Amino acid sequence: MNRALQAAPCTARQRFDEAAGLLVGSCCTNCGTRSWPSRVICARCGSDRLDQSTLPAVGTLQTCTSVWVSRPGLPVPYMLGQIDLGAGAVVFGHLRGLAADASLPTAVRIRLSADATSIPRFWFEPETSSRAATGRGE
């Protein structure tokens, strides 16, 4: 597990690929499990052979909710979802442009703000291309 000792500090690890507009996480070279943000030891198989890699642009929105209790900087209602990006990577994120009664699961595509200080930094929008409807393998 020596690799884990030599890993870059969390604060120095990339979380976003600005040019590609994608999340950057880790992918276990032993079992293929993905994580976001990146980890140094795979929680599934225990391997320390993890690569930094981008996550798919399109994922499967498993569930969502419209929130009516305001939090700082978030006018209500705002919409949150849980998105499966495949191979074990499941993230929470804001949703934009999705009908409140949209039927689930459905494919969504990540959008990344160009402004590194914006909150949220990323969100998801409905994926219109039927080709990517499975949300996997892109």
Added chain:
Amino acid sequence: MPGAAVAGVGMHEFGRFPDRSLKDLARVAIVRALADAGLGTKAVEAVYSSNALAGLLQGQEQIRGQTVLREVGIDRVPVINVENACAGGSTAFAQAVLAVRAGYCRAALAVGFEKMFVGDTARSLNALATAADIDITAGLGLQFTAIYAMRIRRRMESGALTRQHLLDVTVKSHYHGSLNPYAQHRKAMSAAEIAASAPIADPLTLYMCSSMSDGAAAALVVADDHEAVARHPQVMVRGSALTSGYSHVQQNDPPIVTECAQRAYEEAGAGPGDLDVAEVHDAMAPGELLYYEQLGLCPEGAAGQLLDSGATGLAGRIPVNPSGGLCSRGHPVGATGLAQVCEIVWQLRGEAGQRQAGRPRLGLAQNSGGWLDGEPAAVSVHILERVPPWT
């Protein structure tokens, strides 16, 4: 290995108590639990103390247990401060059980206390938001209510639950709460009132959700040959399981609550079909429906049918949340897990008054805390048994 028995339980009522400090809340729960066991403070050999938010809300970040225990003259003994978000109370209880079973001591007190009303709801919400990995969730507005709403919405999308089920289980929660003198919300409510209450996080409305709460609860765990066990019908801890959530969700992974329950069932030599009463972690009343399936009280997809059958009502086969649960009894987070233990002990002894759920022998308490990527960060399941037959 000595067995662990619960010799005494006690609560401070849950609700809004502007004139009570953490010391006052904890004092009442501790003294009631010790009096219930027929013991004084000097019988306590170790304390496991649970609190989640006093660091942020009262500024007492460290030695929280010692600060409330000195009020009732408990000192010198080991005090272990426990924090596991909303599952802190049951985590403290699990440690007390371990200590007694291991022979470390013969009488261990588990106490949980919380004061969430601080005159500034935003501050309390901010404190609650730290029950996640804030390095990742900061600024997202991922409130507890939203997490539950998403879990429930998923079951609705699959066709397993309807909006009516959500309303019906909330009516049950408030009815049970109306019978519980310790409960924060003691008013029965109609489905129409619940449906018309303010939207919180679709499909959840205000009266489906637990609110801010002040309160405390305590349990004294003793070795099964301790003199204090003879005072009441003996209640033994048959299963005590504690798990933490996982990060990587694969298609067929069982929910962590299921995994935790399986460990507790195995230790108790029992299955869900043997249970007579259960307290589950319904921070939002409809969450109860998720746990029917995750705890094996019904097959997957049959939670609505189980509710509709009346089996989980007070007169049913497996009454669930006779106390009113988190939604109606209240949810002062660090105290909740111990309030569940108090309720199960009262039910097993036949001391639950108007909300007594028949003559139960085996009871389960399930408590969850915080969250990671879609799963609770901490889960415990305890199984308690009444030893003497009902006469």
